[in-house]
Amino acid sequence: MINESYLDNRFLPLEELNIKDCYICGELLGIDTTTDHIIPTSFFRKGDQNRPKLPVHSTCNNKKSKDDRWCVKFIQFYAGFSVEAKADFKVFMDKAYQEKSYAYLIGQRNSNYKLAMNLFGNIKPGLEIKSNGEVLRQFTISSETAQRVNGWMKLVCRGLYIRNVTLAKPDLPKLQWSQYALSELKGQDQQFITPIQRLINNSNATSFGQKWGNRVSYIGSRAAESADNGYIFIHFYRQVGILAGFGLRKVSRG
Numbered sequence: 501m502i503n504e505s506y507l508d509n510r511f512l513p514l515e516e517l518n519i520k521d522c523y524i525c526g527e528l529l530g531i532d533t534t535t536d537h538i539i540p541t542s543f544f545r546k547g548d549q550n551r552p553k554l555p556v557h558s559t560c561n562n563k564k565s566k567d568d569r570w571c572v573k574f575i576q577f578y579a580g581f582s583v584e585a586k587a588d589f590k591v592f593m594d595k596a597y598q599e600k601s602y603a604y605l606i607g608q609r610n611s612n613y614k615l616a617m618n619l620f621g622n623i624k625p626g627l628e629i630k631s632n633g634e635v636l637r638q639f640t641i642s643s644e645t646a647q648r649v650n651g652w653m654k655l656v657c658r659g660l661y662i663r664n665v666t667l668a669k670p671d672l673p674k675l676q677w678s679q680y681a682l683s684e685l686k687g688q689d690q691q692f693i694t695p696i697q698r699l700i701n702n703s704n705a706t707s708f709g710q711k712w713g714n715r716v717s718y719i720g721s722r723a724a725e726s727a728d729n730g731y732i733f734i735h736f737y738r739q740v741g742i743l744a745g746f747g748l749r750k751v752s753r754g
């Protein structure tokens with residue numbers, strides 16, 4: 501497990517960043533601007549402070565919001581060994597089952613049901629795996645699903661990076677994903693964790709980070725040379741970790 505003791509809510513006030521561009525599309529902001537929650541609000545609980553936000557184009561915000569809901573469910577499903585992820589996901593599935601019975605009635609709200617169908621229509625169940633007495637079913641996802649979640653996660657990471665690094669305008673990052681229970685079973689957990697922990701330790705002086713309970717935390721740093729080179733490591737439910745590298749030739753040195 502990654503050591504998170506360094507996460508002390510080190511981040512700049514938004515006014516100090518002098519944001520001119522939309523982090524979603526990269527273009528200059530105009531009149532039609534709104535505020536985007538970089539990390540979707542459904543990951544937070546009432547009273548959670550300092551949620552990262554950035555100004556974006558309204559049209560870009562609408563596009564991302566559609567993916568927000570879908571990708572949150574995907575991550576909760578993927579983090580299935582976490583009690584909290586399971587509970588959050590169950591609320592959604594219960595609603596979806598309820599809506600299923602009215603799905604034929606015109607005008608009934610059935611967005612959760614549609615979302616569930618969309619999510620599971622794309623997932624093929626595989627082998628069951630066991631970890632600490634828990635059972636999780638492995639699954640394979642279509643390349644379409646993978647692309648959608650990956651594309652969304654790249655935007656989230658770029659947003660967090662820009663929200664924390666003055667004058668940064670990086671390209672979309674390269675991502676490396678890990679589901680811990682799965683990699684632990686395959687004996688590959690240290691292959692992911694060791695290089696990331698080293699990256700974090702080495703960048704401690706320039707690092708920034710935030711944490712909200714067990715649901716979400718992130719840490720990142722710019723590389724010394726340029727504001728557009730650096731990394732974000734984001735963690736969901738202590739079960740899913742994603743390393744995003746911006747302009748780095750090699751993200752992890754093992």
Ligand SMILES: [Zn+2]
Pocket residue numbers: 522523524525526527556557560
């Ligand atoms: Zn935009």
